[in-house]
Amino acid sequence: MRALPDPAASRAVLVGVSRYTVLEPLPAVANNLPALARALTGPTSWNLPTGHCTVVAEPDTARDMLDPVRDAAEATSDTLLVYFAGHGLLDGRGELFFGLPRSVQARSYTGVTYQALREIITDCAARRFVVILDCCMSGRALGLMGSEDLLADQAEIDGSYLLAAAPENGRALAPPGETHTAFTGELLDVLQHGIPDGPRELDLNSVYHRLRGELAAKGRPAPQKRDRNTAGRLVLAYNQAYRPASAPARAVSDESAWPNPDDCHTPLAFLEALAETRALTGLTIPALAQRADPPLAPATVTRLLNTTTLPATWKTTSRYLAACGLAPDQIGAWQAAWQRLRTQEQEPARPQPPVPAAMPPPARSWWDRLAGRQDRWPRHRGM
Incomplete structure (x- = not known):
């Protein structure tokens, strides 16, 4: 929200x-x-x-x-x-x-x-x-x-x-x-x-x-x-240019501009990416809901974007992404990310074997850290 x-x-x-x-x-x-x-x-x-x-x-x-x-x-x-x-x-x-x-x-x-x-x-x-x-x-x-x-x-x-x-x-x-x-x-x-x-x-x-x-x-x-x-x-x-209308979505010609579902490692990141996808289209929630096939209720889209947990089923999310203008293969990538996150949610935490205590590594001196970074120092001339 x-x-x-x-x-x-x-x-x-x-x-x-x-x-x-x-x-x-x-x-x-x-x-x-x-x-x-x-x-x-x-x-x-x-x-x-x-x-x-x-x-x-x-x-x-x-x-x-x-x-x-x-x-x-x-x-x-x-x-x-x-x-x-x-x-x-x-x-x-x-x-x-x-x-x-x-x-x-x-x-x-x-x-x-x-x-x-x-x-x-x-x-x-x-x-x-x-x-x-x-x-x-x-x-x-x-x-x-x-x-x-x-x-x-x-x-x-x-x-x-x-x-x-x-x-x-x-x-x-x-x-x-x-x-x-x-x-x-x-x-x-x-x-x-x-x-x-x-x-x-x-x-x-x-x-x-x-x-x-x-x-x-x-x-x-x-x-x-x-x-x-x-x-x-x-x-x-x-938005001073806002005009309520069911206008078509703004075309996103560069596929790299869309959020990448593979970068979503938590449910919250997935939901944030869904909201960012709509922002890219420039459509209001009612306009986007009307574009879905079949149309979605605006309240349904609002609930999808404002929830804090993953959708329990995929159908509504698929229709939402299609209304945003994503191609079937892109929607498939989103579904794979949704399934991955759902699986992670449902997997019980596995007990981990105790790890033997280890001596901490010796502290690095300021000079050691400085020397280790020297090769990476860029040589730039600023404005």
Whole structure:
């Protein structure tokens, strides 16, 4: 079920750096911040009180950037959104840090590390977290969310969503002469004008798929995402292009755009993928129910998407997927995933034989860990 944040208990912090002394200036970033603040405080998005959306322009030091994030985190119990636009740089170990006005490439102490930002977020008591990074190398943060480090383990929480403007080794784009950066400009267009033939409410997954499609069509860097559990259903805006109708589903020409049922290892992941499939079509629940053969009751589709357990039978799910526009072989793959998960649910847990106690491996020194990673350090020159 899609969820809309409580404006009274939610906060947003928008950080942007457009003026640099050593690095190339990014004048479009200065335009991103007020436009995004207007969107988030407006009635078509989260309708945040003005005091709940903090704009941090041209922070000179790490504290100038992170103290407002800390203050917002301590005041948030529902949803915290943190946005950064500016230069994304890599340190000598290939890890992401954010460029401040006097930052220098490869010297993380001249900027703000993503680790420092993430420590604040993971210590926050908010129910949900949204991080939007419009900077080069922002995809590096995806790996940090999924790594095996201790801090990454702390980030394995419900409701966290990271949207990155560029792949792990890619550059974000600030086209000369355009008012906004490529990624944020497309995001603002979705917030202000909506998605034609899309649902009434635009959740994060719907927005992500729209951004990815539009930016790819223009030959621009493709955004990336990483989400935990139900975070993708968080509503970001009301769809200004929404028109109730039983219009045909939007064609999805690239089969790789559909969720892959083989990646669903839990019932919840399977149900999330079902909901994402409908989001890709842009159809409302009543319109999709009418497309089924024979038609389904809208309440039946709602129950299918909002349940927390696997469907007991396959027939309704098959009709739902066919109405979304999936081919028979694709539906067959979904059925195989459903059967696999049903079998896992029904298998009794097998007792495991006791494992003899073993001596823990000797702790690796900081230098050993550093030496083991050297060969993997990328050599990049950031913007």
